[in-house]
Amino acid sequence: MHRLCRLLLGLALLTLPILTPNPGALLSGAQPLAGAAWAQTEAEAIDYDEWERLATRAEEVLATGQASTEALEIMRGTLANWRTRFLQGQSINATQIQTLRDQISALGAAPDTEAGESEPEEIAARRAALEERLAELQVPIRTAEEAYSRASGLIRQLDALVRERQAAELTELGPTPLNPAHYATAWEDAQTLLRGIAAEFAAAWSMETRSELLRRNGPVVVILGLIGLVLALRGRVWSARIADRVLRRSSAAARAVVLTTLVSLGQLVLPLVGLVLMVLAVLSTGMTGPIGETVLRIIPVMGLTFFVARWLGALTFPRDPEMPAPLTLSAEQRTEGRLHSTVLGLLLAAETLLQALGDADMLSTAALAVLDFPILVIAGLFMMRLGHLLVLHSRNAPVTDEGRQLRDQVVMVLGRLTILLGVLGPVLAAIGYRAAANFAIFSPVLTLALLAALILLQRVQSRVYDITTKREGASSEGLIPVLVNLLIAVLALPVLALIWGARVSDLTELWSQFLAGFSIGTTRISPGDFMTFAIVFAIGYVITRMLQGTLRNTVLPKTRIDIGGQNALISVLGYIGFFLAAVIAITTAGIDLSSLAIVAGALSVGIGFGLQTIVSNFVSGIILLVERPVSEGDWVQVGGVMGIVKRISVRSTRIETFDRTDVIVPNADLITGQVTNWTKGNMSGRLIVKVGVAYGTDTKLVDRVLREVAEAQPMVILTPPPQVIFMGFGADSLDFEVRAILRDVSFIMVVQNDINHEIARRFAEERIEIPFAQRDLWLRNPDALANALHRRGPLRAGSASAAPGTDTTPDSSATPQLTPTADDMSGDD
Incomplete structure (x- = not known):
């Protein structure tokens, strides 16, 4: 069966472990039991003799390696069911074992016989009896653990063998389609197939019972055929007309996108229903044999492939310019994109038919290579054109100052990879690597279809969020749409893995490991434990918040405690409630933290060295809330910061300065440093x-x-x-x-x-004078200063140099520009 058929089957099987916690029991017809009683019954019902025979047979199969891949997958599923039972068997007698351990602990520590210590005979006898009983109860657990390990090892070996076969299939060199000798083989196989279908019809027509069945079912066949034909031919047109009317009548853009997308599903559903009805009509005639039924049963899968490709192409490259398009392309380029999507869907449907015929041994390997080659070549050409459109989108996208957005860069890389694989696939097919060529061509095609579906889902849920909040564009600002988009992307990862060759058993193995959880010491923590912890902790957290709200709004306002004291009490209650909720949740979930003592010790050393500042601030915050040297609303001065205390947390205190700026002060500074509290005792x-x-x-x-x-x-x-x-x-x-x-x-x-x-x-x-600063300057030796200035007069007269032939005798009438030095004068106040 083709990869697409396996993909659809895998998606159906993936829901089984999610909807049923024990799929093995469901498939075997076992009635589910509740809680620990079910686990205990399953563990006690384990037939280890039968398990030994199965494990031995699996080891022999692995040693020979001659079994088919389908047989290996069946054996793997059986081993996985046994492993699930062994995992459940590890929880048997858990309550009794814990009770015995508590009883042994109540007797005190065992005496050290080497050091000569002893204890009373009655206590020693009681301790021995309890330890013997504990060992007996642990025997089934140890047996289940050993069997669980063995089953896991066998499953890993089977998976490795199947993966080796998959890799060998991809690298297998088959007949080249360029060899003309294979053309005759392909033509003969095709004629044989058609003659086989005609022979089946003729044989059925000649049978009286089949003719009678056709006459009896004739009206039903005609009605089903006509309804199916009308739906297949006109269903898409009707859906398109309804979508256009909805788009024109809807005033809100978000509502128009959602309604148009939902109505457009008719373009997918109605033609598919029509095709299924026509197939049922043909099957109802009774004129088909094994070959005809094989072809007819694959036709709905082919139709689904083609209709989905055409539907996704119409939404990814919308015809209406008013519809939002995920790619920035012109109208001509969008038309080209719709054509490429439709053709690729048609080629994938044809490839599905060829693979089904090959799996049924109706076509030889040479015929498959020859018939598949034109499909791969045409698909490669259209892949190249589709990749070119992706590259054009990246080039047409607006460029900001920081460059292209990450989304556009990813689309650019995808476009170039698509072009590269579109060239590589036909080349591999021409050489003879048909499986590798098929993988290189149609895996990227299915991946692009998956990405288009993801973009469509994310766009619809964003518009639904806009409609729910009654605010256009709210999805671009809210956190919930981002989380929903992330969830959609995570759910698409298994589908992507199946497209690129992962097996359903690989995904179920991951799910089984997730359900099994992980071990810390002697304690196994499963997702159920996490769920129990989360639920109990959430309940405790809500109760704590309710108590805080009651105290803040009802109780404390009626007391004489000031606002700072009220906030301190509420904060301390919150920390205590948070701690108690965590402890109760851990206890309820059955998580044993005693094995984390060494880790806690190492963590305390790390706290002492690397986190001492944080711990110091935390302790200081507790002191501030208890002693309240500083309360919210106080006017304080810490170092060079002065302002009003707005909030005190366990790590820091927020102070709003008089400049309306917030300053975050570590709590340690408020405890160890000097703090001025202007309003602590009173407001004066x-x-x-x-x-x-x-x-x-x-x-x-x-x-x-x-x-x-x-x-x-x-x-x-x-x-x-x-x-x-x-x-x-x-x-x-x-x-x-x-x-x-x-x-x-x-x-x-x-x-x-x-x-x-x-x-x-x-x-x-009152004529009271407020003085200002005055300075008086006086010369100590005015005569000496005058004589000195007179002797240096030509140099201080202001003329730096004289032109040739000019009289340089100083003019007695001129006022020299004197520049006294610091040695010539001094000043006093």
Whole structure:
């Protein structure tokens, strides 16, 4: 059977392990049991004698290597079923074993006989009895583990043998289609096939029972044939007309894309249903034999291949310019793309028919090579043209300042690879490597079809998200569409693996390994354990959040605890709830973390060296939440940062400065460094205003004016009263300070501004002068300086040089430009 048929069969079989946790039991007709009882019954029902016979036979088959690939696959499936039973057998008596281990632990540590230690005879006897019982219960588990290992080894050997055969098939050199001697063989095989179909029809017509069956089923045959013919010929046209009407009547772009895509499924479904009805009509006549039935049964697969290719081509290269297109191409290029997709689908359908006939031994190897060669050559040409369109899209895509987008670069690479494989496939077929040529041509074709289907699904789900959120373009900003697209891509990976030669057993093996989980010490962790852990932890997390919300909105507002204390209590409750939820989830899932003691010890060393800063900040955050030296809403100053505390987490604290910038301060700095908290005890704080007056001013008057200004300010507390201090005699002024306590230190800048304005106004009324800095310059030896300047007059007169023939005698009436030096003068205040 062709690769496409195997692909469809593989997709059907892949759902079996997902829908049924024990496919082996389902296929064998066993009734499912629930929980541990089912696992225990399965483990106890294991017939190890039968398993020994099967394993021995499998080892003999592997030793000879003479069995067919189909027989190997059947044997592998049987071994996989046995391995599943062995895996389930490893969990037998788990509860009793854990109980015994707890009982042994309750007796205390065993005495060290070498060191001369002993214990009472009753305890020693009890310990021996419990250990003997524990060993008896562990016997089935050890037997199942040994058998599980043996089954896994045999499965690995079978897989390796099948892979070797697949590789040998790809590299097998067969008859070349360029040899004219093979043309006659192909013509004879084709004639034999047609004559066989005609002979089957004639033989059936001559049989009375078949003729009677045809007459009895005649009306049904005619009705089915006519309905199928109408659907096959007109179904696509009807769906296209409905899609056009939907596109014109829909106002929202997202809704139009979704509805048009759904309606366009009729272009795929209706012709396929019509083709199936026509096949059923022919089969109902009873005029077909084995050859005719083989051809008829492959026709629906061929039709599905052709219709899917045409449908994907119509959506990837839309005819309507209003429909979004995944590729940036012109209208002529989109028309060419639809043609290439349709032709490739038709060629793939023809290849499917040839492969089916070859698998049924109705065509010889030489005939297959000759008949398959034109299909591969034409498919290679159309692949090259399709790859050229992909390259054109990458060239037509807009280029940003950072270059081409990654998506366009990937499309460019895919286009060039498609062109390369389109050339390589016919060359391999001409040499005689038909299997390799088939793989090089049609695997990329199916891959491109899969990518087109993925793009279509992602586009539809994005438009559905836009419709759900009632906001156009929401899918480009939301996280959910990205996650859904990622999930779609992950689900497509098994299909991609099947296209490129993977076997269904390879994928089921991966699924089995996933279900089996992994072992940590003596504990096996499976996906079921992860699911249990996730569910229990999610429940604990939700309960913790509900308690936090109840405390925040209902309980704590009715207490006298300040906002900082309330936030601290809520945060501590969150950490405790998070920890308890994790512990309960681990315990419920049955995960034994005792085997991780060595890893935890090594991790603690790593924390001590590499993560000590993070741990220090974490501990400091806990201290901040418990002791609350700094609370949310406090005005603090840490180093050179001053602002309002907005949030305290376990690692850092966010402070909003008065410039409206956020500063992240590590919690360790708040614990180990010097922190000024302006609003910790109360909101009051001291304001200091410095001012200076000119020498000669009445200091008592200045004292009285400043005191009146401070007492007149509404934000200043009068008990204790503001103070005016004469600080001393400055270089330019008499220095005073006004010291006052404010009711709310948050208004310190506003109050200081108002007091400064009021001081300036009152000083102007009282004619009190605020001096400014003055400097006097005097010459120590003016006579000596004048004589020195007079002797150097010609050099300091301002004329750097004189022209030839010019009088250089200094003019006594001219004012020289003197430039005294530092040695000629000195200055004092």
